[in-house]
Amino acid sequence: MRLLRTVTFLFCMLCFVLVKAQTDEEVIKTIYKTSLTNGQSYEWLRYLSNQIGGRLSGSINAQKAVEWTKEELDKLGLDKVWLQPVMVPKWIRGIKEHAYIESAAGKTTTVNICALGGSIATPALGIKANVVEVHSFEALEALGKENIEGKIVFFNRPMQADLIITYEAYGGCVNQRYSGAVEAAKYGAIGVIVRSMNLRLDDYPHTGSMTYNNLPVEQRIPSAAISTNDAELLSTMLKLDKGTQLYFKQSCKQLKDVQSYNVIGEITGSEYPNEYILVGGHLDSWDLGDGSHDDGAGVVQSMDVLRLLKKSGIKPKRNIRVVLFMNEENGLRGATKYAQEAKQKGENHIFALESDAGGFTPRGFAFDCNDVSFNQVLSWKHLFKPYLIHYFEKAGSGADVGPLKTSTNVLAGLRPDSQRYFDHHHASNDTFDAVNKRELELGAATMTALVYLFDKYGVNPISNENELKK
The missing domain is CATH 3.40.630.10 (Zn peptidases)
Known part of the structure; x- marks a missing residue:
C-alpha cells in the first residue's frame, strides 16, 4: 500500500x-x-x-x-x-392544458398551449371569450378598458428575425410573457395568451416564468403560451372575424x-x-x-x-x-x-x-x-x-x-x-x-x-x- x-x-x-x-x-x-x-x-x-x-x-x-x-x-x-x-x-402544472379556437358555434380548432410558470389556474370548466390581439403594452393601453374588459388578451409580438444574436431578439419580446398578465389585468382582461418565444414556426408551446407583482389574488388572471404555428393561425382568424373566440383550461397551482x-x-x-x-x-x-x-x-x-x-x-x-x-x-x-x-x-x-x-x-x-x-x-x-x-x-x-x-x-x-x-x-x-x-x-x-x-x-x-x- x-x-x-x-x-x-x-x-x-x-x-x-x-x-x-x-x-x-x-x-x-x-x-x-x-x-x-x-x-x-x-x-x-x-x-x-x-x-x-x-x-x-x-x-x-x-x-x-x-x-x-x-x-x-x-x-x-x-x-x-x-x-x-x-x-x-x-x-405545479397539473394535468395537460387544453385550448381551442371557436370560429362559429360548434366549429372549433384545437391549438397547442402550456401554462406559464407561476400562473394561476383557470376555473374548473376553463374560460372562453373573445380575443384582443396586441403587439405591445402601449397598444394595450391605447385600446383601453372599454375594448378589453371581459376578453382574452393575445400578445403576438414575435422575436425579431433579423437580429443575429438571438438573445437580443428574445429580450425584445419576453416582457409580454413575464408581465403580460399584470398589464392585461389592469384593463379587465380575464386571461392572457402569449406567442411562444421561438424564432421557428412549429407546434411547440414554450413556457417560462411570469409575474403578478403585487397584484391582489382576486385580480390575477391565468396566463398561457401558444405555439408559433397556432399564434399565426389565431391571428389570421381574428383578421377574418373579430368575433372569433378562444377557450383554454389549465390546472396549475402555486404551493x-x-x-x-x-x-x-x-x-x-x-x-x-x-x-x-x-x-x-x-x-x-x-x-x-x-x-x-x-x-x-x-x-x-x-x-x-x-x-x-x-x-x-x-x-x-x-x-x-x-x-x-x-x-x-x-x-x-x-x-x-x-x-x-x-x-x-x-x-x-x-x-x-x-x-x-x-x-x-x-x-x-x-x-x-x-x-x-x-x-x-x-x-x-x-x-x-x-x-x-x-x-x-x-x-x-x-x-x-x-x-x-x-x-x-x-x-x-x-x-x-x-x-x-x-x-x-x-x-x-x-x-x-x-x-x-x-x-x-x-x-x-x-x-x-x-x-x-x-x-x-x-x-x-x-x-x-x-x-x-x-
Whole structure:
C-alpha cells in the first residue's frame, strides 16, 4: 500500500512538472484533446436527461438531480463536496392544458398551449371569450378598458428575425410573457395568451416564468403560451372575424416553498487560499422536456471542468468551485443564497463563469468586467483561435453568477452558437436527442481553458506581469 501511494504521488508530481513546463497553447491543446477523446459531459447528460428528466424547482426530480450530481462529484475525488440548503418555490402544472379556437358555434380548432410558470389556474370548466390581439403594452393601453374588459388578451409580438444574436431578439419580446398578465389585468382582461418565444414556426408551446407583482389574488388572471404555428393561425382568424373566440383550461397551482439545495464541489488552491474561481450552471429546469439544453448542458459542462483540470494534470493555484444552482428558472433563489453566504464568509470570487445558453458549438464568451480585465482577456484570444472561438465581447454574463459582481472581479458567460437555441428553450423538445456530443464537449473544453488561464494569471495583469511573460 505504501509503495502504491509513493508511485501515485510521484506520478502526480510528474504531471504537475510537465504542466508547469508546457506553454499555454500546449496545456489548452491537452484540455481539448482530453475532452474530445475522454469527455464525461455527454454521458452525464444522458443520465440526467433520460433517467431523471425535467427538474422543476421543488419537484421530486429536482431532488433526485441534487442527490445524483453530488454522488458524481464525490466520485471525482474533489477536496470538498457539499449541499447548500435553499428554500425554493413549488409550482405545479397539473394535468395537460387544453385550448381551442371557436370560429362559429360548434366549429372549433384545437391549438397547442402550456401554462406559464407561476400562473394561476383557470376555473374548473376553463374560460372562453373573445380575443384582443396586441403587439405591445402601449397598444394595450391605447385600446383601453372599454375594448378589453371581459376578453382574452393575445400578445403576438414575435422575436425579431433579423437580429443575429438571438438573445437580443428574445429580450425584445419576453416582457409580454413575464408581465403580460399584470398589464392585461389592469384593463379587465380575464386571461392572457402569449406567442411562444421561438424564432421557428412549429407546434411547440414554450413556457417560462411570469409575474403578478403585487397584484391582489382576486385580480390575477391565468396566463398561457401558444405555439408559433397556432399564434399565426389565431391571428389570421381574428383578421377574418373579430368575433372569433378562444377557450383554454389549465390546472396549475402555486404551493408553499420547500427546501432544496445548491450542489457544490471544490478543488482547493495551492497558493491563494481566499481566491475563488467559480464555474456553474443551473440544475433546475422547466417540466415540459428534460432540460437538456437549458440547463443540463451547463451543469455537466461545469462538472467536467473540474474533471478535465484533474485529468490534464493541472494543480490550481486558486480554489476552483463548481456550483450547480437551484431555482434559476423561477426565482434565482440558489444564486442569491450562494452570493449571500459567500459575502458573509468574506470569500473573494475573482472570476465566475456560467454556462446557460445551450450545448451548441461554442463561439466565445461575454464578459462583465472593467476595461483593464477585458484587455487581459483579449490578450488570450489567440489561444482560442485554433478552436474557432472568436467571440470575446463585453456584455452580460449570466443570471446565476450576477449576484457575485464586484467592481474588480470578472463574470463571464459561455456563448455557444444561438441560432437553434430558442427552437428548444422551455419547450417539450428540449431533450437529450437535440444535443450533439462533440458540440457539448467542445464547450466543456472551452470553459476549462478559460478557467485555467484565470487561475494561472488572476485578474490583475499588472501584478502578474512576470507570469504573463513566462
